[in-house]
Amino acid sequence: MLRIAISMTRRANQLKVLQFYRTYFPDTYGGVEQVIYQIARGAIVRGVDMEVLSLSRRGNEGAHIVDNHRAYRAPLDFEIASTGFSLQAVRRFAALAREADVIHYHYPWPFMDMVHFVTRVKKPSIVTYHSDIIRQKGLLQLYKPLQKKFMSSVDRIVATSPNYLATSETLQTYASKTTVIPIGLDETSYPAPKAALIEKWRAEVGDQFFLFVGMIRYYKGLHILLDALQGTDFPVVIVGAGPVETELKRQAERLGLTTVRFLGALPDEDKVALLHLACALVFPSHLRSEAFGVSLLEGAMYAKPMISAEIGTGTSYINVHNETGLVIPPSDPPALRNAMRFIRDNPERAREMGRRGRVRYETLFTANRMAERYVALYREVATEHRSRN
Template sequence: MRVLHFYKTYYPDSWGGVEQAIRQICVGTARLGITNEVLTLTRNGGPARMEIDGHVVHRVPQDIEIASNAMSFSAIRALARLARSVDLVHYHFPWPFGDLAHFLARVNKPSVVTYHSDIVRQKTLLKLYSPLMHRFLADVDGIVATSPNYFASSDVLRRYGDKVRAIPFGLDRNTYPQPTPERLAHWRAEVGERFFLFVGVLRYYKGLHILLDALARCEYPVVIVGAGPIENELKEHARRLGLKQVRFLGAVDEHDKVALLTLCYAMAFPSHLRSEAFGISLLEGAMYGKPMISSEIGTGTSYINIDGETGLVVPPSDPAAFGNAMRTLWEDPALAQAMGQRASARYGELFTSEKMAADYAALYSEVAKSSP
């Protein structure tokens, strides 16, 4: 079977959670005999065709972006052309232009969409987009929710309940580099032996202002990995609070990220809005056996992190509660270690790349057979 993925960003231009999910789906299902291709937009130029981890990536120039909705006229032509040569098209939502391109390209192949997140922030634009969104979701043959939690709490997904199934993201630890002793020693000297770690793109819904406010009440060391649109705003917030225990490292490569995941004491994941539908970096923490602190927002974060079992889950937008959770883990290493071990076990049971790939392969086969 040949599958074409279509999303607005992908490697090497962007390294966010959706891109990681697409990569893991491609790599995992390839082991089951599925040939994957990715069609994406680029603002950085470069080759029109690349190969990444064994799958072909087609890149077309982005023409314009409005309210995070990247658009490309050439993408419509490319989608129409590439869809003709595959057995199934796999869309990734939300991306309004992707919905429009589906119809303008007159895609007439079996199709599924992974529903990564509700549209949370742009309420006014959602009213304008809603008719197209519902027409698109009604037209595709299958919809994937990224966790049972998100399915249960999404008004949009419940509307299409008869064709929605939950397939949690999975990770393959073998695709992550092994940190060298020299790199571990470097970061141990830089950030110490014991620290809380956040990894992610610095966006509004990540709740990092909540983490910084929590740190105004305690002095636990925190390392923040990632870049993004509110990076300078967060650094200024930390400066105003007089926080000396916070290190902003910016974006780091995979080798450095894995070294920091290996060394950290626990994961701090303060996302407070439903735009955080899953939390790939939270799952990475579980994969590396780290206890986690997250907020209850009715999404996949609380499917990864079970309160009192794999870590602690606190109310959203509550710096005091988040700080208390940090204190609980910091002052009880035995509890933190036990939670980390259970987090690793839960990853192995529910969130491996092998399990995700098998579930997607089964869905692809089912949709392809049932489509006219």
């Protein structure tokens, strides 16, 4: 991550925004963290003073610099059902929020809702709605009263794609104050791999492989991908780590798959080198927990044809069937196998899909476009708040 010196002096009349989420760089590098980073990076250059607060197992409360903005870590005390809690985060949030003009929350994180009310900070607020709560159905029923109160209290809700807004029961309840701002990426924030590194990977994995990049979680559908590979010779490279990685390696061994490479988590430069070499990006997420798919968007940014599943989320906003790639039914190994075969057997059509994906990225999904719209929203809710007071 690029780190540069920044001025800590806030200019007169400069809008100050605090983003709040359960984790952030450099502790973790997931999709939501990437979104927070891209928003912060773009907002700063548009005259917004941006800070980020997250929890950390490192227990470091001091400010550190991530690229061009300040980030604070409060020590993680404990977790329940993937929800982190921190007593010191309550105090830190209250102090930072008092100095902020706008609070920007990232949902879902029930502890965040609690902090919102416990601290009684009366500042304009927006929440980016990244995903419905899918897995913890029982706990969701207990959480719903707090969720409803929280969603009703914020000034604006942001959905990351029109697809998710249309298919989320929760978002439909608050459609009147929900706007769509698609996630965007800044290509210049990604490293340009050296030719020697690309050649190193070409010698190791070739240049006609299908690539998966992402956290290896239950909803990513990699078990479906492995089932689809039975009886084929399709080379597949899997970049990432996560809680079901060992289980997937056992499945690959059990199925006798010799063309699958698990590379684990890699530095960004290696990841980009592999994106340059891959023939296509395969993204078999099969559950709505995959609300957008930042890794899929990276594939579009690097002009790669994509294969994804129709799960009613932003994945089918990034990847348009027969235009930028192929969209198949979820949890369908034969359909996935056929899609991979089509990409392999029709290289010119696949390259054209990749080119169209790149155009779609440039039109809809740049970080510049995303940051511009968030800054406009920050200013809008801040102006509304001043007019009411």
